[in-house]
Amino acid sequence: MYKKRDTFLPYAIPLIDENDINEVVDTLKSGWVAKGPKTMEFEKRFAAYVGAKHAIAMNSATAALYIALIAAGIKPGDEVITTSMTFAATVNTIVHMGAIPVFVDIDPETGCIDADKIEEKITKKTKAIVPVHYTGHACDMDKIRTIAEKYNLFVSEDAAHAVETFYKGDLIGKKGDCACFSFYATKNICTGEGGMLTTNRDDIAEKARVMSLHGMSKAAWNRYGKSGSWRYDIEYPGFKYNMFDIQAALAKTQMNKLNEMQNRRKEIVSAYNDAFSKVDGVKIPVVRSYTTHSWHLYVLRLELDKLTIDRDRFIELMNEANIGISVHFIPVHLMSYYRNNYGFKEGDLPLTEKYFDSIVSLPLYPKMTNDDVADVIGTVTYIISNNHK
Ligand SMILES: Cc1ncc(COP(=O)(O)O)c(C=O)c1O
Incomplete structure (x- = not known):
């Protein structure tokens, strides 16, 4: 909702x-x-x-x-x-x-x-x-x-x-x-x-x-x-x-209190994963079998080919709903210093650039309440389903 x-x-x-x-x-x-x-x-x-x-x-x-x-x-x-x-x-x-x-x-x-x-x-x-x-x-x-x-x-x-x-x-x-x-x-x-x-x-x-x-x-x-x-x-x-x-x-x-804080991060991640794995138009984080994730960040990937909005518009809509959101990261090779001094340009790292276009980092921290988590889930789900092709 x-x-x-x-x-x-x-x-x-x-x-x-x-x-x-x-x-x-x-x-x-x-x-x-x-x-x-x-x-x-x-x-x-x-x-x-x-x-x-x-x-x-x-x-x-x-x-x-x-x-x-x-x-x-x-x-x-x-x-x-x-x-x-x-x-x-x-x-x-x-x-x-x-x-x-x-x-x-x-x-x-x-x-x-x-x-x-x-x-x-x-x-x-x-x-x-x-x-x-x-x-x-x-x-x-x-x-x-x-x-x-x-x-x-x-x-x-x-x-x-x-x-x-x-x-x-x-x-x-x-x-x-x-x-x-x-x-x-x-x-x-x-x-x-x-x-x-x-x-x-x-x-x-x-x-x-x-x-x-x-x-x-x-x-x-x-x-x-x-x-x-x-x-x-x-x-x-x-x-x-x-x-x-x-x-x-x-x-x-x-x-x-690291254990306690980690447990809360994991609870939030599992609520996000449960909810977003059922939403057509987004992909939840992939975790390879060789790692245990620290869940510093929760990066959701938007399946842009299924949506009528791009990532930037998605962020605007989240902000309009009063939810802070971020992007990790803007590729370093596309920053002006790196373009100007090393000649890096768009197209140099196609997978990095494509990934950047699709990602958003959702709020994830121990201080979040269950209501906060529910608000994020509800808002993401609403925005994606209302802007689906
Ligand atoms: C991947 C990565 N490396 C290095 C740093 C730099 O860390 P610090 O702010 O402690 O210097 C950051 C900071 O967010 C980071 O995300």
Whole structure:
């Protein structure tokens, strides 16, 4: 049933409760608000949670993605293979290195990079692959790692959506060269802004730690503490990318309720799947057998050949009904910087472009009530059936 909501349903809002607030206040009162004990505790906890040897907390996934490429020793002119169906940060960080982004088209059902098409893009200059676990669906990592081993390529997984994504039974972040997570406001764990680089490689961890804190020698974060020393060295010209304790305070309470939040996401997804699998004109997300989805995003695909409206009109109609909606993502290769500087153009990645035209991301977050979910289902169903050929 269609009804215009009285209030606007935001596309995404974090679940911040009294425990989160109290933990942040506790940090403010403690006097240690920069990188300190809570950040260190979160690093240990996150490493243990995913099963990685090291976890280095940063102020964003973007920072982690950039630091990963630095730690891997990517040089200007190197080629880095990735997907265009991602947020710009994945590709901007490649450009910051002076490296050249090389896009591989997607699997049009999952939206992830098509692992079977990577090898044909490899040249002598290829040095790394940055696969994106798009929406929280894992990429086919066995295939990607096999290619990486064959050509000696570094793999930095963009795991911005992948807190709680499994690949063949393992959490993302446990295996491989490194993975970069996001704790941005809308993500499955929210620290406001925040990120984490996990790795099993001591060399990558050491470099990432140093580079994300000015390039200072390892123990310098604690130089104002009792056991710290005023003396430090600069080993590289690094960056100020570290997480700090106000963020880590939120991480602690968010981790405590991660299971609960995931269960709510799954309930909403199953309500959406039940409803939309019966609606002619849309396709529900496809989940391959090798992954457990984190359900960071719920991307519905419109079957445009069956409809009298396009995706943009669909969004307008949802907004008119007071429901926030989004699109993940506008392909990066079609952004003006990438067109102007690399000569990318429409037609370069036909499956990515076709997919983009058909997708909408529906509201999906633990704070949604059953009425909110019913409103989304009712409105989508109404719009699709009323604009069917
Ligand atoms: C696929 C992807 N990669 C990277 C990022 C960057 O994450 P952050 O905002 O933590 O820097 C995002 C952010 O939404 C993303 O969606």
